[in-house]
Amino acid sequence: MDLKPGFSEISLKLSNGNAWPVKLSIPQKIIEEKVPLVVALHWAVSANENEEFMNCLMIPAIDTSRYMIIAPLSQFHSWWEDPKERQVVRLINLVKEFWPVSQVIIAGYSDGGTGAVHFASNHPKLIDGAIAIAGYYRPASYKAPTYIIHGVRDQLFSYSRSKIILEKNQQKSDRLKFVSVETLSHYEACNYVNLLQKGMEWIEQNLD
Template sequence: MRLQKTTLVYFICLIFIYGCSNGGSEESAKVPRTYQDVEKDFDAINFKTGINDISLSNFRGGKWDFRVIMPNVNLTNNPRPLIITLHGAAGGSPDAHKQTACYVETAYAGLNAIIISPNGYVNLWSEAVNQEQVLALVDLATKYLPVDKNKIVIEGYSNGGNGAWFFAETQPQIFSAAIPSASYYNTTNNGIGRLIKIPVYAIHGEKDALFPVVDVKRWVDATNASGSKVTLVIAPGLTHPEPCSYVNYMKGAAEWLVNDVWK
């Protein structure tokens, strides 16, 4: 499996190229906004403690729908961890990014982190349109919110877990760790494990019929043999379509971040 190695700098450069272009083509003529416009709009948002559901017009004539959860702490000179959480396949539901209460909010409450949950609609997280969204939201958050740039985490469930693996592999200069749950991401080429440069805490249900744990374990063993630091936690009895049942294992991932990754 070959992966395109993109960086935040690369995508932000593309954002400026497309957002600022006046090249005269029909496509560019349809672009009414620039990335600078998006930045101004994000900076103008009055984020309150708790849940903020945002719809932000992007620079391609579309929008990004996402949730920002702000911790109830004094943020003055107190940069917080940033957790980007990616939802599972939701058939394009406009509310997919709002399904955070039963596991994400509960699992990471002790970290007092800023949590951003984007809506990927019908696209995979590895597709260019969602890479652009995720990387732009990280860029905006680190510029305009009190984020500790050394504590940025990518996490997700099911399809979102696959996305967490993808960003862990392709964006190690941005994310300090990844937490994929109930995911299915082949980390090998011809049976040889690819190196994942950041630590990963993978959680998987023992009874997951959609994504067999035997395959996940084989891929984890292969990437670890190549030098990766992947912890695989197998949840006894858990199946695939029950994300809320994974919350205690995700709390273990939060402890792992504090005790092993950020210490």
Template sequence: MKKLTRTLVLLLTVSTIFSCSKNESVSTSDLRTVEDIIADFQNLVVQPGINDFALETLVNDTYWNFRVVAPADASANNLRPLVIDLHGASGGSPSAHKNTECYVETGLQALNAFVISPNAGFDEWYDSSNQQQILALVDLAKSNWHIDPNKVIITGYSNGGNGSWFYADYYPEFFSAAIPMASSYDPERGTGEVPEITVPMYVIHGEDDELFPVETTEAFVNKSRDAGTSIEFVIAPGLGHLDVCDYASYLADAVTWVQTEVWN
């Protein structure tokens, strides 16, 4: 199996050194190697359906917790897509990554994909610790499972929707499409620049979202469109921010869009 890309090795190493410099309790004797992570990932037993894993990181006794929903028929002759699903909210809920049933599994059913749902811990999705986790999991999965490397999607709800937009923005080489849901992500840089995001996006937003007003999200969509980003913007009539499960049918529509408009 392939090892992690040079980009991932560098990201892992730099992030770990940075983390250790902020936390004097982590000594060099507590550090593992990239090869340790690869070996542990390859030893995961992935069964069709739901699998919950804890993968030890480069620091001993520190883990990435994530759920994998695996297809039954993946093989060397039947490579499957990969979807990274970022959960909503933040604050360190140990079970946040397990909330996949009501809209993720249902909405993505037609895709028959590998789905990885990581746990953000106490950090935000854009923090370096989670950038390390998500990009490493994508690379590990593509290198060790029967995955089509050209069919990798990033999606998420609420805070996870913002995260999915962020990864499409900053790491376009990892993803072929992004599906932010109930999000509010300002694409403008601190310099005032709005870059073109090269990853095609399908943004879904509830008409009656109380936390992220639809007008604000629509303004961000238009700002990004004006910069050249390809975005399909869908407003879900009557949906508020807490109507998470009702997004399933809209996510299914997004899957059809990916299959017919992006991967076709």
């Protein structure tokens, strides 16, 4: 595939013949050198949720002159469930093999945040860093630098439960940072831009 700098949407053909829409943001510098990749996992599990997710959160927060962004659709599957988990793993492996990618950071919000930490804990050889916002967390150990942001007022995924789980996970993961946000709830995703920017800065400082 010819990587053209700028924003685009492509349709990947799956082995079953179905199409998998994916949004791309490609920096100009990819012509001369390898760039880090952000795999962006949108919220919810409906058919077309990555439009607002990209426009109001990911694109404003991530330096698109330095990072490539790839944002697939979940197509009614949670990111950690078959067949979507296998598809994302296959996608990342293909990108690492054929595209000029230096490192892979996975980032997501809500269902995408849950997916981001799932990949960070279950596929450590694929992922160099992870950022999760407003997700649902389970006992886990993260090998890669992992930055988790959670609003105290979250109505969908309990902040107090998240805090307990993540403090335990920090005992098993020496590069896990948990950031509490006093003022934000779950349904204010577009207000997390500055927090995601800080998460990207932290990931950059802690990448191997």
